Amino acid sequence: MINNIYEEKMNKTISIFEENLSEIRAGRANPAILNKISVNYYGVPTPINQVAGISVPEARMILIQPWDMNLLKEIEKEILKSDIGINPNNDGKVIRLTFPELNEERRKEIVKDIKKLAEEAKVAIRAIRRDAIDEAKELQKKSEITEDDLENEENEIQKLTDKKIEEIDKLLSIKEKEVMSI
Numbered sequence: 001m002i003n004n005i006y007e008e009k010m011n012k013t014i015s016i017f018e019e020n021l022s023e024i025r026a027g028r029a030n031p032a033i034l035n036k037i038s039v040n041y042y043g044v045p046t047p048i049n050q051v052a053g054i055s056v057p058e059a060r061m062i063l064i065q066p067w068d069m070n071l072l073k074e075i076e077k078e079i080l081k082s083d084i085g086i087n088p089n090n091d092g093k094v095i096r097l098t099f100p101e102l103n104e105e106r107r108k109e110i111v112k113d114i115k116k117l118a119e120e121a122k123v124a125i126r127a128i129r130r131d132a133i134d135e136a137k138e139l140q141k142k143s144e145i146t147e148d149d150l151e152n153e154e155n156e157i158q159k160l161t162d163k164k165i166e167e168i169d170k171l172l173s174i175k176e177k178e179v180m181s182i
Contacts, residue, residue, distance in 0.1 A: 006132040006157065010125050010164045017121035017168060021175050024110060024117075029056045029099050034064075037082045039074045048075060060099040069093075102179075110179050118172040122165050129161040 022032040031054045038045040048054065052066040052075065066072055076095055079088045089096040102110070136153040139145045145153070 006128050007160055009128045010160065013121055013124045013128065014164060014167055014171075017117060018171060020117050021114065021171060024114060024175070024179075029058070029060050029062045029097070031056060031062055033084050034062070034079075037078050037084075039071060039078050041068075041071065041074075048078070051075075060101075062097040062099075064088075064095040064097070065093070066095075107179050111176050114172060114175050114179065118168050121168050125161055125164050125168070129157055132157045 019035075022030065023035060031049070034048050034054065038047050039051060040046075041051050048064065051068065051071055052064050055063045055065075057063050064075060066075055072090060072092070072095065076088045076090045079086070079095070079097070084097075086097045086099060089098065133154055136145070136150055136157070140147060140150040
């Protein structure tokens with residue numbers, strides 16, 4: 001009954017976590033790191049992937065080929081302003097982003113950051129669980145549901161929470177292996 005609203009909120013939390021994971025630079029070229037970078041295109045902030053072709057010709061390189069060559073300098077400037085930590089290489093036709101090899105210490109730092117993101121997502125899931133249980137208790141107080149219904153709701157909400165936290169742990173494990181195996 002209450003679960004649908006809260007399940008949607010939990011799914012949203014997980015999709016935000018996945019998005020955050022995709023933007024983490026793990027030594028392998030991933031075009032998702034460019035998602036939050038926009039360029040000024042005729043006075044409108046426009047994501048790079050809407051004004052240029054983005055490809056990954058090698059495991060550690062992203063190639064950006066603007067459809068309008070006038071944007072080359074603008075794209076380069078915005079990449080430098082962003083905090084992705086990679087210097088663009090502009091040859092007049094395309095921009096190359098070359099990812100450096102990660103050393104062991106940097107990998108461990110990245111894993112620590114990933115675990116922090118996972119913990120934040122779990123805290124958000126638990127807060128949603130608390131809200132759902134509070135709402136169920138409120139309904140029971142108003143005599144809209146019985147005590148048995150309340151107990152069933154609480155059990156369902158807990159099962160849903162456990163399932164979502166398990167999902168976060170799986171995503172964390174996959175990303176951790178990816179970072180440590182590069």
